[in-house]
Amino acid sequence: xxxxxxxxxxxxxxxxxxxxxxxxxxxxxxxxxxxxxxxxxxxxxxxxxxxxxxxxxxxxxxxxxxxxxxxxxxxxxxxxxxxxxxxxxxxxxxxxxxxxxxxxxxxxxxxxxxxxxxxxxxxxxxxxxxxxxxxxxxxxxxxxxxxxxxxxxxxxxxxxx
Amino acid sequence: xxxxxxxxxxxxxxxxxxxxxxxxxxxxxxxxxxxxxxxxxxxxxxxxxxxxxxxxxxxxxxxxxxxxxxxxxxxxxxxxxxxxxxxxxxxxxxxxxxxxxxxxxxxxxxxxxxxxxxxxxxxxxxxxxxxxxxxxxxxxxxxxxxxxxxxxxxxxxxxxxxxxxxxxxxxxxxxxxxxxxxxxxxxxxxxxxxxxxxxxxxxxxxxxxxxxxxxxxxxxxxxxxxxxxxxxxxxxxxxxxxxxxxxxxxxxxxxxxxxxxxxxxxxxxxxxxxxxxxxxxxxxxxxxxxx
Numbered sequence: 001x002x003x004x005x006x007x008x009x010x011x012x013x014x015x016x017x018x019x020x021x022x023x024x025x026x027x028x029x030x031x032x033x034x035x036x037x038x039x040x041x042x043x044x045x046x047x048x049x050x051x052x053x054x055x056x057x058x059x060x061x062x063x064x065x066x067x068x069x070x071x072x073x074x075x076x077x078x079x080x081x082x083x084x085x086x087x088x089x090x091x092x093x094x095x096x097x098x099x100x101x102x103x104x105x106x107x108x109x110x111x112x113x114x115x116x117x118x119x120x121x122x123x124x125x126x127x128x129x130x131x132x133x134x135x136x137x138x139x140x141x142x143x144x145x146x147x148x149x150x151x152x153x154x155x156x157x158x159x160x161x
Numbered sequence: 162x163x164x165x166x167x168x169x170x171x172x173x174x175x176x177x178x179x180x181x182x183x184x185x186x187x188x189x190x191x192x193x194x195x196x197x198x199x200x201x202x203x204x205x206x207x208x209x210x211x212x213x214x215x216x217x218x219x220x221x222x223x224x225x226x227x228x229x230x231x232x233x234x235x236x237x238x239x240x241x242x243x244x245x246x247x248x249x250x251x252x253x254x255x256x257x258x259x260x261x262x263x264x265x266x267x268x269x270x271x272x273x274x275x276x277x278x279x280x281x282x283x284x285x286x287x288x289x290x291x292x293x294x295x296x297x298x299x300x301x302x303x304x305x306x307x308x309x310x311x312x313x314x315x316x317x318x319x320x321x322x323x324x325x326x327x328x329x330x331x332x333x334x335x336x337x338x339x340x341x342x343x344x345x346x347x348x349x350x351x352x353x354x355x356x357x358x359x360x361x362x363x364x365x366x367x368x369x370x371x372x373x374x375x376x377x378x379x380x381x382x383x384x385x386x387x388x389x390x391x392x393x394x395x396x397x398x399x400x401x402x403x404x405x406x407x408x409x410x411x412x413x414x415x416x417x418x419x420x421x422x423x424x425x426x427x428x429x430x431x432x433x434x435x436x437x438x439x440x441x442x443x444x445x446x447x448x449x450x451x452x
Contacts, residue, residue, distance in 0.1 A: 006168045025169035026212060028199065048200050049267050050353045061240065061269040067196045068270065071169040072216050115265065136352035137264025 012076045014039070015083025021070075029073045030054045030065035033080065041081035041110040052138030055111040056080050062118040064137075081110035084117050093117045096155035097148070104142035112138050116152045126156060162208050169212045175220040178327065179302045181213055186324040189213050193236055193275035196267055221274065221329065224248060232332040235274025239263075239286075242273065251335035254361050255289040257344040262286065264352040274328040280318045283381040287314075288361035289344055291378035291386050293333035301325040317384035339367045343445035345437055346380075349424065356381045357425040358434050360441040370400045377438060382417035382430050389413040392438060401446050410439035 011020040014037065023032050033039045033056070042065050043053040049064040056065045057079040065078075084091045090098070093116045103109050112135060119126055119134035126134070131152050140148065169192075170185070172178040182189065188210040192198050195216075201207035215221065216236065223234040224245045231247050239259040242248055249256050262268060262276075262285045276286045277297060290310050297313040299306045299322060306326070313321050322328065336342055342363040348354025359380040366373030375396045377389040391412040399405050412435075419430035440450040 003163065003166060005165045008169070024165040024167070026164045026167035026202065047203060049196055049263060052264070052266060055266055058269075062266050063270050064196075064266045067194075067199050067267075069169060069192065069195055069199065069212070069214065071171055071212075071214050072192075072195060074171065074217075118265075133352075134265055137266045 008071065010070050010074050012073045012078055014078050015080060023070050025069065025071040027070045028066050029056070029058075029068040029070055029078070032070045032073075033065060033078075039080050039082055041114075043107060043110065045107070050137075050139070051108070052111045052115060052135075053108050055114045055138065057114060057118050057121075060118075060121065062115050062134075062137075079114075081113050084113065091117060092155040092159045093120065093152060096151040096158065100147050100151040100154065102144065102147035102151040104140070104144045108138060108140045108142075112140070112148055116155065119152075120155065120159065124156075124159060128153065131156075162210060164202060167202070167209065167212060169214050171214040171217055173217045173219075175218055175300070175329070178213065178215050178218050179300060179325075182327060183302050183325050185211055185213070191215060191278065191327055193278070194238065194270040194272040195275075196263070196271040197275060197279040197281070215327065223330075226251075226335070229335055230332050231335055232330050233273055234330050235277075235328040236272050237274075238270060238272055239268035240265075243268065247335075251337075252289070252293060252333065253336070254292065254342040254344040254363065255286065258285045258289045258346070258359070258361065261346050261348070261351075261354075267353075273331060277313070277328055277331065278320065278322065280314055280320050280385075282317065282383060282385055283356045283359075284386075285346060285356055285359055285380065287386045288359055288378035288380045290331060290333065291388060292342070292361040292363040292376045293336075294376060295331050295333040297331050298329045299323075299326045300329045301327075305329070311386075311388070314385040336363065336365075340365045341367075341372070341445040343441045343450075345441045345444065345450065347433060347437055355424060358382055358430055358437050360434070360437045362438070362441045362445050364396070364442075364445055370402075371398050372401070373397060377413065377442075379413065379417060379434060379438070381424075382419040382434055384418075387416055387418075389416045389438060391415050396442075401442075403443070406442045406446065407439055410435045410442060413438040 008025040045051040045053040190209040221236040346359040364372035395409040414431040419427040
């Protein structure tokens with residue numbers, strides 16, 4: 001049997017813009033974002049939902065885009081790390097990561113920033129435990145957690161001013 | 162079958178989902194939140210021509226209190242379970258388990274119906290559901306079945322679900338203020354850890370210092386979740402003290418048939434299960450895990 005590629009038109013909101021992409025419906029949202037839409041903030045590492053490098057905000061909640069089918073993103077609202085920057089202005093979490101030098105190799109950082117931003121969107125005054133819990137699904141293999149946690153705590157303070 | 166060849170059907174109502182399932186039952190697999198099956202599709206453990214994406218079916222997304230029972234729709238996510246007031250109040254051990262499943266990202270997508278359908282012996286929502294004596298409700302186009310949870314799982318990763326059926330909901334009796342219950346999990350880390358052993362314990366029918374109904378369920382120590390019947394029998398009607406809990410917990414390892422895997426040896430699991438059962442019982446009865 002020859003290869004019969006199935007394709008669907010799938011529409012969703014991506015970083016505020018209506019987007020339609022023609023793709024195999026059983027591809028993952030991550031594959032579509034990176035390979036077809038060239039949105040490369042989310043990364044593929046474990047492909048099992050354990051590392052958080054592919055985290056995007058879907059309908060207001062952080063999810064692993066490697067564990068969502070393209071089909072399942074139909075009509076959803078997707079925000080990647082790129083979409084957290086408005087008119088060239090970084091958000092509070094992004095700025096705090098730069099100011100704290102909370103980056104080593106950088107690979108996990110878009111996922112960290114998306115998870116932390118999703119937390120701040122639903123909870124403007126998270127405790128340290130809330131922050132640790134929100135980032136518990138994001139692994140940093142450089143083990144740069146101290147500065148990452150400090151950056152997020154600082155972003156919380158700055159947003160309160 | 163490459164993933165680019167797999168078609169995905171996405172019905173919006175339960176009725177449409179059941180019609181599609183009936184039509185395509187020989188070459189279709191159901192996908193809910195996707196956190197297990199997408200991995201299985203990628204590593205080749207699951208091969209299928211079509212996927213039935215039931216995620217848009219709103220009829221399967223509810224948590225309701227009715228007649229002293231809590232009904233949880235199959236598509237309820239762990240985040241929805243963790244934040245549900247009825248479940249927090251009347252089935253708190255399920256909340257304790259849900260909080261320890263994966264991490265935020267997974268809790269936002271993984272569903273209770275998916276956890277049932279995937280039938281992993283290390284699925285963390287299952288020991289609480291066994292201890293709650295839950296009933297699984299399945300549907301096909303013509304009929305509805307109510308299956309006690311211990312009969313829904315028929316073997317290692319095997320369920321009683323027929324090819325034309327899907328899981329509609331799971332329901333269980335509410336716990337009351339007189340009931341005691343606790344859930345404890347031993348994993349290699351606090352988040353994103355598959356259980357080495359997990360324990361759910363519920364004690365009901367309180368009379369003075371004893372209970373007339375005890376259910377203890379163990380995860381990751383047998384091909385399916387198992388009840389610690391020897392331990393339960395020993396506790397029923399007995400005055401509960403630190404010592405009597407310790408003695409009963411020792412019996413729990415008799416009810417297990419663990420394997421050795423990457424997370425722990427069979428011998429370790431048999432030893433640790435008694436400790437974890439004791440701690441869970443102590444937490445349920447005295448409010449904190451015992452030392």
